[in-house]
Amino acid sequence: MSRTIGLRSRLLLTTVPLVLVATTLLALYLIQIARELYVTGAETQLLGQSRLVAGTAAGSWEDRAALDDLAKELSPLAGNRITIIARDGTVLGDSAVDPATMDNHADRPEVRAVLTDQRGLSVRYSTSVGREFIYAAVPIVRDATVVGVARVAQPLDRVNAQIARLRLVALIGVAFSGVLAAALAGLLSRYIIQPINNLTAVTSGMAAGDLDRRADPRGTDEIGRLGLTFNRMADELRETIGIISDERAKLAAILETMGDGLLMIDHDGEIVLANSAAERLMTPVIRPQRARPRREARGRALIEVAHDHELPRLVREARQRGQVSSMLLELSGGRRTIRAVAAPVRGVAGGPVLLVLQDLTEVRRLETARRDFVANISHELRTPLASLKALVETLDGGAIEDDEAARHFLSLMNGEVDHLTQLVRELLELSRIESGQVPLDRAPIAPCDLIELAVARLATQAERANLDLTVEDCDNLPPVLADRERVSQIFLNLLHNAIKFTPAGGRIAVGAECQGGAVAFHVCDSGTGVDPDDLPRIFERFYKADKARSGGGTGLGLAIAKHLVGAHGGILSAQNNTDGPGATFTFTLPLVTEGGGEQGKE
Structure with a gap:
């Protein structure tokens, strides 16, 4: 399982090793320089002492036996090993070893260098003493002739001791620099991470719905400018979300107040959007004693909600053809007349379909009522008019000559006229009442x-x-x-x-x-x-x-x-x-x- 490394850890893991490597390399370089300086200083000192020994040995050169004593006498004063060597490499005197036991030194680097007019300096291991020395040699001149070599040697242990102390100091310095780097990296990471954590907290709050949260930008650096930019973005986001929310509220209000039903059907035939009018129109018209609680249409199949096969067929047809399709259908056993219009969204075949349901039940009812009214008024007028016509024809046919029959027919005609008068009067009164023209006392x-x-x-x-x-x-x-x-x-x-x-x-x-x-x-x-x-x-x-x-x-x-x-x-x-x-x-x-x-x- 992977584990995320935080910014603080990454800063520590990159800064501290870099500082340690850099300070270690610097310490090694400085130690090397110090070593060279120590060796150079020691060589200069040894050359000076070698010249003094050479001058003294030149004065006593005739007494070869005294040269060994001279080396032993001057060694404590110089604090170093002194060796006097003849031109042929024979050791005539040495402050540390019996000359008689020593090898011929003609092949020693510092001796060869002096005898060939070069600087007699070398740093090497002494087989006679078994230690590492710094050697400085100068010629012993007598009567303008090089008769031998005066050599002064200092153990390298002294330089190594100094270098060891320097290494300890360098090690302490490297460790201190590592600790200091870690502390500085921690402070720097805190300085960087704190505003980032602030931004993270603000972002989480906004994601949770608190759009009033804002960052606290400090300073004018990159993070401060980032905080200011984030706040501007948050303001614009809140404004945009407010506009979208208002538009959604307006759209929802429009959809809910629409008299027509509106549904969105996805490619699986399920309802993803439905307003109240659509749910009402697709609810079966049943008698109150058989009524059941209405379930929400969203998330259900269209055929399950509509209880009709024609609507799903219309939706499929519109989706396949990629164009608007419409039809009239009867729902609830003919109790409700619906005009359905299906339109594919964005005209893309196979995508969601918008289904509009228009309730024509009241229109049909009013149309039926209008036809019934015309038929009824025609019937109500036809009957008395037919009676009047028959009575008039009877009178015209000779019944008018019979006074008693004529009076009877005229009485019948008067009744029919009264019926027509009552019908017209009631129609006019009903029209006035319906139009609100009848005042009430x-x-x-x-x-x-x-x-x-x-x-x-x-x-x-x-x-x-x-x-x-x-x-x-x-x-x-x-x-x-x-x-x-x-x-x-x-x-x-x-x-x-x-x-x-x-x-x-x-x-x-x-x-x-x-x-x-x-x-x-x-x-x-x-x-x-x-x-x-x-x-x-x-x-x-x-x-x-x-x-x-x-x-x-x-x-x-x-x-x-x-x-x-x-x-x-x-x-x-x-x-x-x-x-x-x-x-x-x-x-x-x-x-x-x-x-x-x-x-x-x-």
């Missing part, structure tokens, strides 16, 4: 008064139909803010509808109760009820839930009632009774607040 009214007024107006009609029309207890209810005439119109439409579809002997109950900030009025009958599939549409214009019961009326009463309730700020709804036959129509009106206004809007 709202005032505080007791709910019981509204109910009793409506029941009193239709009590006779209910009695003729052999129906039991009752009013439930509502005396203690607080007043509502409503237009008396318009609420009476709502009640009349609901009661007419209940009387029409309740068989003889049935029962109709009218009552009210408080629900939050409103009063809920209800008209409950024991009639045939409403088919569950027709409940969502019974408040549409001209819609008649039971075609067998479509005789009479214009089919606009419930639509007018719904819009009048909405103009009051209430809700009109219908449901079948759960405890018996029949249906219950309920609408709400707001309560009066203490200030006299509508509750919830003061």
Whole structure:
């Protein structure tokens, strides 16, 4: 397993060895120079002493026996070994060894050099003494003739001792330089690493999401300039990320508020992006009692979410062709109409595909409602017009001559004209209500008064139909803010509808109760009820839930009632009774607040 070497370690591993090598080489060089200086100094000293010995020996040259004594006498004064040698190499005197036992010195380097008019210097090992010496020799001249050689020798141990001391000092110096180099490298690395660690900590903080972290640049060197540059980069990065975040938020808001569904499908057919509209459009339209919690579409296969094979096929087609493809399809068993448009991203075949879903269900419904309205209004007009035409033709055919028959036909014609007049009047009124052109004269009214007024107006009609029309207890209810005439119109439409579809002997109950900030009025009958599939549409214009019961009326009463309730700020709804036959129509009106206004809007 590899181990990362830090900058501090790298500085130490490079600086300290370099310093040690450099100081060692320098120490070796200086020691060599010192050795040469010591040897040169010793040679100069020995040459001087050799000249003194040569002068003294020249005066005593005739007495050969005295020369050995002379060497021994002068040696303690010089502090060195003294040797006197004849021209032929015979040792005449030596301060350290008996001359008689010594070899002929004619072949000694320093002796040969002197006898050939050269400097008599040499550094070599002495076989006589068994030590290394520095030798200096000069000629002994007598009567202008070289008669011998005076030689002074100094043991090299003295120089070596000096050099040994120098080596010790050099070793200490090298070790000290290594320690000093390590200390300086540590300080330098700390000076360098501290701002780098600061940058590292700041970078880690920014990577963790703290975009406000900044470096602390110190000095104007490279690292200081790096810190300043890093801070500028961080400022620009934060600004850029802020811009990107704003754009992403705007894009997310646009996607979430789009009415159309938007999905991104990858090459594997999985959804990588989906807005709320897309998830809503692809959720099956099922009845509330069968509803299940909606799962998030992202990360799931398109066919799993859409429950349809046409959408995946459209996506594959767009991806393979590399161009936009579209189609209309029905989802949830025809309950929802979708226009799907698939477009490959960047026009690259085989890449992700953008899928746009446009809900045309409401458009189709409105188109169907428009066609139904035209068909219904045509039917509603055709029937009385056909009757009028038939009556006119009958009169024109001779019935007009019969006064009694003519009056009968004219009475029928008057009824048909009244029906047409009522139809046109209700259409105009519904149009005015839908466009908000009907003013409401709202005032505080007791709910019981509204109910009793409506029941009193239709009590006779209910009695003729052999129906039991009752009013439930509502005396203690607080007043509502409503237009008396318009609420009476709502009640009349609901009661007419209940009387029409309740068989003889049935029962109709009218009552009210408080629900939050409103009063809920209800008209409950024991009639045939409403088919569950027709409940969502019974408040549409001209819609008649039971075609067998479509005789009479214009089919606009419930639509007018719904819009009048909405103009009051209430809700009109219908449901079948759960405890018996029949249906219950309920609408709400707001309560009066203490200030006299509508509750919830003061």
